[in-house]
Amino acid sequence: MNTLSSTRRRMTRDEALAWNSDWSPSDVTTLEENFDRVGAHTFYRTQSNGSLTVQDASGRPLMYVRSGFVTFREGLAPKDRADPEVEGFDLSTVQTAAKAPAKGEEQLTICPSCFYAMPYTGVCDTCG
Numbered sequence: 001m002n003t004l005s006s007t008r009r010r011m012t013r014d015e016a017l018a019w020n021s022d023w024s025p026s027d028v029t030t031l032e033e034n035f036d037r038v039g040a041h042t043f044y045r046t047q048s049n050g051s052l053t054v055q056d057a058s059g060r061p062l063m064y065v066r067s068g069f070v071t072f073r074e075g076l077a078p079k080d081r082a083d084p085e086v087e088g089f090d091l092s093t094v095q096t097a098a099k100a101p102a103k104g105e106e107q108l109t110i111c112p113s114c115f116y117a118m119p120y121t122g123v124c125d126t127c128g
Contacts, residue, residue, distance in 0.1 A: 008044040008053070016043040016052055020067045024092045031065065038062045038076050068094035 011019070013035065017028050034040075041057040054063035064071045071077075071088035081089045108117045111124040118124050 007047045009047070011043040011045055011052070013040070013043060016045075016054070016065070019045065019052055019065070020093060022067070022093045027091045027093070030089075030091070031070070034063065034070070034078065037078070038072070067091075 016035075017031055020027075023031075035054065038054070039056050040054045040062060042055040042059070044053045044055070045051070046053075050066065052063075052065040053061050054065065055061055060073070062073055062076060069088055069090045071086075074087055077087040078089070109122070110116070111118050111127055114124065114126045116124065116126050
């Protein structure tokens with residue numbers, strides 16, 4: 001049986017604020033301020049523990065909190081957010097799609113003709 005109640009778990013406000021132990025104190029303060037601003041009443045986490053849903057007293061979703069960012073129902077995002085086109089903001093734990101290579105990690109150069117990795121000489125072993 002896969003009902004809504006079996007796919008999410010209700011949380012207290014304090015549990016919601018402690019959901020991600022990697023959040024900075026500033027992240028927690030920002031979340032608290034936004035919970036107050038939008039009138040947060042009920043907090044649920046998904047069964048997969050991938051996100052939190054913040055609802056008002058009538059059960060309407062107000063915010064969706066993920067480990068690295070927050071999104072709001074249209075019109076509820078803070079007015080002073082960095083990007084007015086986005087209905088939300090990033091937290092300190094946001095993961096970007098482009099990741100810089102780790103120090104000491106090998107950077108491969110790919111041959112534009114045969115698409116094999118080229119040796120450090122810069123001359124492709126396959127194409128010459």
